[in-house]
Amino acid sequence: MMKRYDILKGPDGSLVEAIMDGKEPEDFEKLEAKSADTSTEKHVPYVERVGNKYVVKVGKEQKHPMAEEHYIVFIELIVDGVVHRKYLSPGDEPEAEFEVPEGREVWVREYCNLHGLWENRL
Numbered sequence: 001m002m003k004r005y006d007i008l009k010g011p012d013g014s015l016v017e018a019i020m021d022g023k024e025p026e027d028f029e030k031l032e033a034k035s036a037d038t039s040t041e042k043h044v045p046y047v048e049r050v051g052n053k054y055v056v057k058v059g060k061e062q063k064h065p066m067a068e069e070h071y072i073v074f075i076e077l078i079v080d081g082v083v084h085r086k087y088l089s090p091g092d093e094p095e096a097e098f099e100v101p102e103g104r105e106v107w108v109r110e111y112c113n114l115h116g117l118w119e120n121r122l
């Protein structure tokens with residue numbers, strides 16, 4: 001079963017996001033978000049409240065690469081059920097800023113084209 005917010009990967013590498021709970025589309029695999037891998041710490045998205053913005057960076061101490069063959073495809077910030085998504089391209093900084101009011105339930109996630117889905121629930 002897929003649930004709201006789940007991201008599913010197709011056999012051709014395409015991604016879809018679940019809006020409502022239900023049966024997974026055939027051939028699609030639900031991605032399990034990783035949240036703590038000390039050996040590849042640069043994947044866990046890190047969020048900070050700076051003034052009236054949330055600033056999300058991929059890699060706290062070390063930035064994740066943003067090369068043609070290995071990069072962060074998008075960064076998401078979910079605040080009280082509102083999804084904010086920034087799409088990135090190779091050459092961009094692996095970070096995103098979202099000017100939104102401070103929320104009660106805040107979590108972030110990102111997708112690396114090689115290493116999959118990562119999240120950080122505050």
Ligand SMILES: [Fe+2]
Nearest residue numbers: 070112114115
């Ligand atoms: Fe990666």
